[in-house]
Structures are given as structure tokens and as C-alpha cells.
Amino acid sequence: QEQLQESGPGLVKPSETLSLTCTVSGYSISSDYYWGWIRQPPGKGLEWIGSIYHSGSTYYNPSLKSRVTLSVDTSKNQFSLKLSSVTAADTAVYYCARNANHVGPTIWGQGTLVTVSS
């Protein structure tokens, strides 16, 4: 059964870079699909961050594009998110997810809370 699991620091200081990794089990990310990130600030709605194909092609939320970097490590069956210059507004539960071409996220990780605070 395919599963996704986020990992990374739960606390990041303002102006620093948030780094998260999603480990995929039960499926090879080099086979197909887009692999992406979504976040949800406490008590608020969902925000799509971006997605990456196993080949490395990416697409991003225009409002976050200047601060986001996505990457894939097929040898570890993982993909990663880096969000630079974070502020308190970046405090959120971050989800990793899998989606097909023109299909929204179908399989989600359980999410991980990242708090931006000094």
C-alpha cells in the first residue's frame, strides 16, 4: 500500500529556510506521477505550493515561486521542499501528496506542523 510520510524540523527561525522531505513507500517515484506539497495554516484553508515530476520538471504557486525549491531523490524514493526567507505567515501544517497529470492530490501524507518563531 502506497504511503507518504513528511519529515523535517518542527521549528524554524524567521528569515531562515524551511526544509521538508517526503518519503514514499509502496511505490517508486521514478515510475510516474507528480509529487507535491500543500500547506494549511492553523484554522485556515489549503494552499497548493508546487509539484515536481520524477524527471525534475516543476510547477509552482505563483505567489510562492520566488521562495520555493522542489527536488527529487529517486535513489532514496524521496522528494523535498525548501522554502526560503520564512516568516510567521509560513507557519502551517505541510502535507506532501501525489497527483496525476491534470488530477489533484489523491494520496496524502499525514502532515507535519512547522512553526516559524524565534
Place this chain on the structure above:
Amino acid sequence: QTVVTQEPSLTVSPGGTVTLTCASNTGAVTSGYYPNWFQQKPGQTPRALIYNTDNKHSWTPARFSGSLLGGKAALTLSGVQPEDEAEYYCLLYSGGAQPFWMFGGGTKLTVL
């Protein structure tokens, strides 16, 4: 900037029918926006319900259906159950040279 709008809240009686809508400030929502719908209950991960306007996932209950209605994407729940009380989010695709997805603000559905 693309903004996707949903009703902030709706209330429905058990056994009733309710329609949630999803609009884009860029114009009428068409099948080319590949509308998706998600359900999220408190403290839980979102669950995908509908993709590509009206396609159900294998786990989607039959009482949920998707469509296009009056220039918007729509999610209709027929024969609402108490367990359908949740937040519902739509997701639209924007194509072009730099494609991206955009979530709506969500609709809080109360079953009362």
C-alpha cells in the same frame, strides 16, 4: 491573481440535498480547469472526492457528485448523512506556460 471562491458555510438537514459551488475570478469554470473536490474533517488529512469535474475515486460515496453549473464547478451531496459534516475544498487547474493549481477558500458544511 487567480482567486477561487466558495460559499463560506452551508447548512443542510440529514437526508437532504445540498450543492456547493466553486468560482474563478478569471471567468467561467470549464472542464479545462479539471475541478477537484476534497473533504476535510477536523484534525484529519484532506480526502479526495472528485477529479476532472465529475469523476469519483474508488472510495467516494455514491451520494457525492460533481458537475459544472452556471459557470462554476459544483459538488452535490444527495441524501446527506451526519458524517458528511466537514469542510469542503475545491481545486482548479490553470494551464499555460506556467501551470498551477489553486484551492478555494473552503465551505464549512453543517448537517443539522
